[in-house]
Amino acid sequence: MRQTIRRLAFLCLAMVSLGAISMQSAQAAATDKFPMxxxxxxxxxxxxxxxxxxxxxxxxxxxxxxxxxxxxxxxxxxxxxxxxxxxxxxxxxxxxxxxxxxxxxxxxxxxxxxxxxxxxxxxxxxxxxxNAMIFGVASNSPDKTFGDFIARCKKSSNPCSFGAATRHGEIMARQIGDLTGLSNMVVANYKGTSPMMVDALGGHISMGMPSLVVALPQVKGGEFRALATGATARLPELPDVPTLKEEGLNMSAMxxxxxxxxxxxxxxxxxxxxxxxxxxxxxxxxxxxxxxxxxxxxxxxxxxxxxxxxxxxxxxxxxxxxxxxxxxx
The missing domain is CATH 3.40.190.150 (Bordetella uptake gene, domain 1)
Known part of the structure; x- marks a missing residue:
């Protein structure tokens, strides 16, 4: 009787083990054949x-x-x-x-x-x-370089404004302020790039921060002056525009x-x-x-x-x- 019980117990344990192995095998096969x-x-x-x-x-x-x-x-x-x-x-x-x-x-x-x-x-x-962020100003701005912009903002009695279309853009602007010691700055947050660029081109904000694909037509059209890029190296589309790192800022904006x-x-x-x-x-x-x-x-x-x-x-x-x-x- 005891031997019979032991055998039944052994068979139950074996069946459970085989079931677990089969389930694991099925799961492994499913992932190996992904996607099914x-x-x-x-x-x-x-x-x-x-x-x-x-x-x-x-x-x-x-x-x-x-x-x-x-x-x-x-x-x-x-x-x-x-x-x-x-x-x-x-x-x-x-x-x-x-x-x-x-x-x-x-x-x-x-x-x-x-x-x-x-x-x-x-x-x-x-x-x-x-995608690299482009930092620029309206073509009628007195700033010809990124250094010009920062120097003018530091001397200005009115705070310079950075237009940000996203939360990421806001943080990039804040980081520039910290790294350049630009305490008198504000970030103007926009719901999208289009309204931000309208204000940047109209001179209603000091600096616009669009992506390359948005900035490039305006740069080529002479309406927007790119002062720096957030890329890790100079962009082929804007070979004469330095990166933020070249401007002395240990950061990128991508x-x-x-x-x-x-x-x-x-x-x-x-x-x-x-x-x-x-x-x-x-x-x-x-x-x-x-x-x-x-x-x-x-x-x-x-x-x-x-x-x-x-x-x-x-x-x-x-x-x-x-x-x-x-x-x-």
Missing amino acids: RPITIVVPYSAGGGTDTLARNLARVWQEHWGQPVVVINRTGADGIIGSEYVKNQPADGYTVLIQVNQALFYPYTVPSANLDILRDFQMVSKLQQ TWYGIMVRKGTPESVVNALSDAVRLASDDKKLRTSMETEGAIPVFSSPADFDADVHAEAAAVRPLLEKYLTPVGK
Whole structure:
């Protein structure tokens, strides 16, 4: 009787073990064959913008590569928080991908009630591209160089104003103020680049801070004078314009666009997505679209992207704590 009970117990234990092994094998097979169903790329900003265009180009390449539908959806609102929260609440299986930009790093400071932390809640997959910020003035401004602008602002009895179209732009302006000792400055926050540029070209703000794709036509048309760029090296489109570092400021001002998935996504799935990004990096249509937008292609690895965002977060944290006021306060 005892032997029979022991045998039954042994058989039950063996069946449980085999079931667990089978389940693990099935899960491993599922991730090894990723993707086995449609992928969704969530854009937390409006359709037709730079983030949306990049996502749709990426979706086209992935769909051709995998033979699976890759759908782009726009879940907008709250400065990108609504779409990001949506992805955070999806399963950590890699089938829902988020595309985001720098300012997502600011959420714990700007909207702490959202309980959304990009570094804590997401696994970085790839920094796809980055766009340099251009710092310039209206063509009728007396400032011919970035140094001229800073010197004039320091002597002026009226504070100089920096036009910022995003929270990231605001922090870049604040960083310039700190590094140059420009205490008498204000940041004028705008809801978008277009109204900011209208005021910059009209001389209603001292300095405009558009992206390259917005600034370039105005520079070529003689309406906007670029004094410095936020790039790490001189831009081919503006070879005579120095970088902020050349102007003596130990900083860059680049807006990055990257993809990420919910934290806890299997490593094999992250690697599959990373491999698909590398494949996309060779797509001529995608690269042409980036160049048209004035972007610098990056297509980094998950490890490099993760290191970059952590370094950036550490660099801007003191500025965020000093200058950004949380929503509702």
